[in-house]
Amino acid sequence: MYYCVIIVLSIIYGVKRVKYQKPLSSAVRRRLPRYYRYLSTLLELGISKISSKDLGNRMGITSSQVRQDFSSFGGYGLQGYGYDVKTLHQEIGNILGLNTIRNMIIIGAGSLGQALAKHKEFEKKGFKVIGIFDVKTELIGQKITEHEIRHLDTLPQFLENNQVDIAILTIPENFGREVAAYITELGIKAIWNFVPIELKTPDDVIVENIHLIDSLMVLGYNYKHNRHE
Amino acid sequence: MYYCVIIVLSIIYGVKRVKYQKPLSSAVRRRLPRYYRYLSTLLELGISKISSKDLGNRMGITSSQVRQDFSSFGGYGLQGYGYDVKTLHQEIGNILGLNTIRNMIIIGAGSLGQALAKHKEFEKKGFKVIGIFDVKTELIGQKITEHEIRHLDTLPQFLENNQVDIAILTIPENFGREVAAYITELGIKAIWNFVPIELKTPDDVIVENIHLIDSLMVLGYNYKHNRHE
Incomplete structure (x- = not known):
């Protein structure tokens, strides 16, 4: 009987332990x-x-x-x-959810956008580029890896036919806010932002920034003052 | 006399205030x-x-x-x-030291290295790319912006003739440690590291990491759990 209680408690505790996960x-x-x-x-x-x-x-x-x-x-x-x-x-x-595939699109097919499209590490971790968009006529139709660059105007149709989890923004700074507003209106919920501005997005949209120039400025400061993080 | 003391004290305080800068x-x-x-x-x-x-x-x-x-x-x-x-x-x-020019070299002339070489924002803030290096024979001699890609073996000579402040590492993961050791031995004191590993460097070398895949994983997690930073 005593052992039985312990076993039952262990099971309950075990189940609770697995199910209960505090937000990190x-x-x-x-x-x-x-x-x-x-x-x-x-x-x-x-x-x-x-x-x-x-x-x-x-x-x-x-x-x-x-x-x-x-x-x-x-x-x-x-x-x-x-x-x-x-x-x-x-x-x-x-x-980290690495056992699921996340579909990504790249908006901005300049050299940084193209470099990210070619980056092999992402797909190995489940982050798969499924489309590349731009507005420059001379870029539309060019192939980056297996993807033809599409015009940004075709994004609504693309989103109807494809599940997109993350949009990568590698557009020039002056288009940042406008494009962020456009894609969140179309239902994008996660943005990997390389534009050196802070995006204002609806509350249910997650933004993760890579501010290259900020990082470089911090390095410049730390180098000058010989400081480590 | 009273005013005189105040003025003198103000000057002393003023001078101190300007000169004394706590490490941030x-x-x-x-x-x-x-x-x-x-x-x-x-x-x-x-x-x-x-x-x-x-x-x-x-x-x-x-x-x-x-x-x-x-x-x-x-x-x-x-x-x-x-x-x-x-x-x-x-x-x-x-x-931030933006009034001084910092000379940078890029080591790794793949698509990410090339994208960084073409990034116009850096030079506007005083961070100037002055050389690009790789070891792949087919890349050596190719031009990226105004720079011919040089063989990494020529770096010692390049450093003799040029003041280099920052080395940008955009090489494949498996060469990360070896190349970091090589360039710090040659006297590089600041590394902007895009290789997805933690570099072990001497104490007087400043490393600033851009771990793209880490950032993407955090975005994936935050997207799944609808969390903001």
Whole structure:
């Protein structure tokens, strides 16, 4: 009877543990891809177990930070034993949704847009470019990888026939706001923004910025003052 | 006599205030380019004064954050009057070192390296590409903007004849560590790293990472869970 109660409680606890997932803080979310990359490397090196101390050392963060982060999405570590690299790698991949395909379109077929279209790393992680758009007549019809550049005017029709998860914006700065308004009106809910402006979008639209010039300015500052992050 | 003391004290305080500059925290350093961008826009719009509240509203941060940030590098605001946009813009530009030219080389002349070489925004802010390097024989000698792609083996000689401040790394992942070691041994002190790995570099080398895939993974997560930063 006693054992029975323990077993039942364990099952309930186990189920709850799997189902209950607190929203991760912004800082943890930012660290997840880094953990994922490190764990990928460990797997490649054939390392199957790692302690929070060892992982923290490699990543330049404290072991308590590692433990706290991992416990925030469910644990997986055993005292004195460390983490199972494969399990953890898989679990973080799941949390990041890498087991699902995300369809992306690129708006702005200049050199940066084309470079992103050709970037092989994205598709390996489930992020697949399915269309490239621009407004410059001379670009329309040109082929970038397997995609013909389409006119942005054809986007509504494209969205009717294709499930698009993410729009990558690599257009000139002066078109940024207008195009962001246009695509969110068409129902785009996630934007990877390379335009060096802050986009104003509806509340249900997620924007992730790559502000290249900001990053370069920070590097310039840190170089001048010899500062590390 | 009394006034004299006040004047002398004011001068001493004034001089101290200008000369004494605390190292800026990492968070403030990251916000500086954003302030700079917003102030540029205000200047373009012909707005000459702005309150911390108004600026904070536009940027989506609190007015007390704005005041705290600006006071950390010297103030410039007057109670009830706001900030002088031109002065502040200039001052932040100075802090970021935008009044000096930084020479950059690109290592890795693939599509991303080429896109960065063609990016016009960088030079406008004082970041000038002066050389592009690769190891692929078929690329050597090709012209990207005004630069012929050079073989990486010629880098030591190039560094003897040119002052290089920043190296941009856009090489494949598997060459990341080796090339980083090579260029830091040659004396490069600042790296803008696009390789999706963490580089191990000597303590006096500043690394600023653009981890595209990390950013995309965070976007994927935030999109799935409808989370904003």
